[in-house]
Amino acid sequence: MSASPALSLAFLAVVLGLGSSAISLLAGRQPRVLRLLAMPLVGLCGLAALGAGVLALTQGGSVSATLPLGLPWMPWHVRLDALSGLFLMVIGLVTSVLGLYGPAYVRSFEYGRDSLVALGGFTGLFLVGMLLVVLADDAFLFMVAWELMSLSSYFLVAFQHENAANRRAAFLYLLMAHIGGLTILLGFGVLAAFGGGFDFDAMRAATLSPGWASVAFALAFVGFGMKAGLVPMHAWLPEAHPVAPSHISALMSGVMLKVAVYGFIRVVLDLNGEVQWFWGVVLLAVGSVSALMGVLFALMQTDLKRLLAYSSVENLGIIFIALGLALLFQATEHSMLAALALVAALYHVINHALFKGLLFLGAGAILHSTHERDLEQMGGLLRRMPWTGYFFLIGCLSISALPPFNGFVSEWLTFQAALQAWQLESGVLRSLIPIASAVLALTGALVAATFVKVYGVAFLGQARSRHVRRARVVPFGMRAGQGVLALLCVLLGVLPTQVIHLIDPVATELLGTGMPQAGASGWLWLTPISAETASYSAPLSILALALIAGLAIWWFKRRTVRGVRRCDPWDCGFAAPTPRMQYTATAFAQPVRRVFGLLFEIEEDRTTGEDGVQRYRLRLTDRLWGLVYAPVARGVESASRRVVRLQSGNVRVYLGWTLATLLVLLWIISGA
Amino acid sequence: MISAWLIALLQALLCAALAPLLVGWVRKVKARLQNRRGAPVLQPYSDLRKLLFKETRVAHTASPLFRIAPYIVFVATWLAAATVPLIALDLPTARIADIIVLVGLLALARFFLALAGMDVGTAFGGMGASREMMVSALAEPAMLMAVFTLAMTAHSTSLVSVMEHHLADGFVLRPSYLFAFGALILVALAECGRIPVDNPSTHLELTMIHEAMILEYTGRHLALMEWAAQIKLLLYGVLVANLFFPWGIGAAFGPLALGIGLAAVVVKLGVLGAALAVGETVLAKMRLFRVPAFLNLALLLGLLGLLSHVILEVGA
Known part of the structure; x- marks a missing residue:
């Protein structure tokens, strides 16, 4: 059907996903099949998608094919280009890790009342839905795949449906997913009416008047923004994401939200033609509000998974701020800067998939081992579950945008793009961008506060309840899954020039310009605009960090007069502290709650x-x-x-x- | 090239070496202002030496993170300080990290400091961590806004380029610089835990922020934490001094230029330290919930600086 190896691999991924789903459905009452066969197939599906994505990015160009499916007069078209390749890679990264993590995690459901047939069956379909959205090259297949993705994830959210709150969350999700789906459909309707056909090629060829293009933009923004959980369309997200099983939460937060970003980029930058400057302003405004509200609500939560879900709202806000910058620069004909902002957004897409996946898997490990999601009951887990503890720490550092981890690179690139605002001619736009970057800076600092709270309360200190005190190390597969993601977080932080080189074809394809200058001073130096304007060397900074820390530790080990002695905590000489005297998560958030009290x-x-x-x-x-x-x-x-x-x-x-x-x-x- | 790296290394060592002196100087001036004789200026060195060789004790409840944290805090702060041009411009280290990376490195140090505070599981540690994160959540954006004003003027986020631009520009009074200067001063006070935000010499439990987080540390761990705090004070001093008044800094690598650079930065820091001491003598510490208003002022000043730059100065 197709000669391209990338497209064949992508098809293989779809077939493997379908296979995994079918096996779970057929297995019926054999719970072990899910663990031993269906979950590994999910992992293989991820690997195939990852391979397809990387191949498509490195080979460049695009391949398309027509499937013998669909309606007689409207066959399904698929196309794999750099943009699809990048998102296939994101899907593949998280999904392949689930192949390691999933088998051990679903084991805990084997003795429960919940239907494993539904879990395995819908997981496979969910994956197939996401893969097909990214591959689709006509509105018909796109909408079918989109609905497949929404519906199958609805069943996954409603997986533990004995609980009324879960049913309510799932219903809210279903409702909002469908309103979103409807507006997307209307958006495609506008594009198809001008293009004279439902396939994307016709839409690309069409020329829309600025008014109609803005209508299509607005419909797409509402539809995809609802899926991406932008404020004020976010209400479903913190309800729905936490109640799904943790590996599904990782998929939903890490990957499904990115599929919405994909759809938005595809429609606005690829299909819709001429970009208007005020679209960028809308994105900046909504992105800033989402980022700030998301992180403030995250900081207030005491349920770990709910907190992570709110943090996804914040991260999607950051992505949309960067996309807004890209649209602004593109509309004012600064394509180089637009490419920089788009690369920043896409870098953050990959990063968020990695660290949010890692953190949800970590939350899943805690849930698996202690049956606890409430931070107020946790404490001291680092000593009980050291592997999960260290991997989770890497996740926290990455999401808090601290150097030399991956989250920092994308935030740094976003700031660099924002700082080029002086090149714009319009004074209004020049002053809007600094305000957005102030919000971004405030968000970054609040994220650090949020994750100090999470890590400090859950993993440090002393256990606040008996079952947490008896937490056990989780099985190898679960640790390995987290380890792979943690390693990727570090690698993407340390080798930014390589990653940008990988992302670059997407910017070239969509905007006509890439970022050739990013690695111009060698792979050690990341210079997004020029070496004089800004440079960052993650490898050298981590080298210096490691070198000095190593030297200091070595010096002390050699010269220490006396070793370290254990004693009781000092605590200003008051009575010996009990676990109940520790600061709680609620107490930790109290100062910020008071400062931003008006918002809640x-x-x-x-x-x-x-x-x-x-x-x-x-x-x-x-x-x-x-x-x-x-x-x-x-x-x-x-x-x-x-x-x-x-x-x-x-x-x-x-x-x-x-x-x-x-x-x-x-x-x-x-x-x- | 080699000589450049050597000078960079020298400058990094100088940062660490000068930091206790600055703290000693501030304490001395403060003591004289309060009609006390005060400890010798070199006292902080003796304190560090004493702590480094004392026995180190760690609480039973502490996790491994508690023992790693001082090293990370110290190294991250030091690396941040090493990237700021102290006596000479155009060092290779300055290319490793620009202003945003510098803020990021300080945030990394703060992250581990706060985690270490929460690790032992005492109430004071958590209290300090919670307050520190609140203060920094408001101070960090103000800091970024202030440095962005400079970065936008120089069209670069590299500290070297900003200073070079400023030197080439001559002395021009820009409204944006005034705002940014005010913002950076306020942020420096908050971030270094000085009066009126935090009191470095307090021993009243409920008013502590920084001290509460390092309450459980002893011996060499405490020495590293204290030293890191001193380097941070020096870093902010150098930022304020060299970003806004870069004159005197060595543009070449000759011994004369470096000597002048060193003398210039010592004088500038001396003046700033004395000003800090006067400020700390005149002002009283604020209540914790007055601090957000203080920092919002800083954020507002920073934003005003940035806006006045993009509105008034870019087109003109």
């Missing part, structure tokens, strides 16, 4: 019970629920109450309505 709806009260014990209760809700979601829900309810009047229960009335509809339709057709 806080209910707080102190009561003294009959037993004389004082109790403190804190409830913190999103103001947007009251401002946006509740009015919409009320509106829909009252509208549907009015519609109810049509349903009298009388067959003759229904027939009357049907006849009336038919007449109106006939009248419209005859008129046209």
